[in-house]
Amino acid sequence: MGTISTISKMAVAAGLVTLMAGTAGVALSAETQWQKDHPRRTEVNGRLNNQNQRIKAEEKSGQISKGQAAKLHKEDHQIRKEERSMASQNGGHITKQEQRTLNQQENAVSKQIGK
16 A cells, blocks of 8 residues: 555656646746837846856856856846846837847856856
């Protein structure tokens, strides 16, 4: 009886994991109205989020020090502040040129990650 109970519990757990993974995939792939209305900001902020994860991963793996990670996070935070400031001056949107400028700044930070 103990084996059947254990197998049943494992099957239920596997089913829940599958269900949760499927639900998460739907949630991640669905574009919000804000993202549809602000594609340039979405792209810039997506890159900033990606870089944030890269910095955390490299700090955790020991590839960069805590101090280096803090410096990179600070630079990314400044870019995010600039993005918000630009958007506030243009009805919540950023122009193509502002997006290019922000991307160039992100490129500079990106090149520092993993050195």
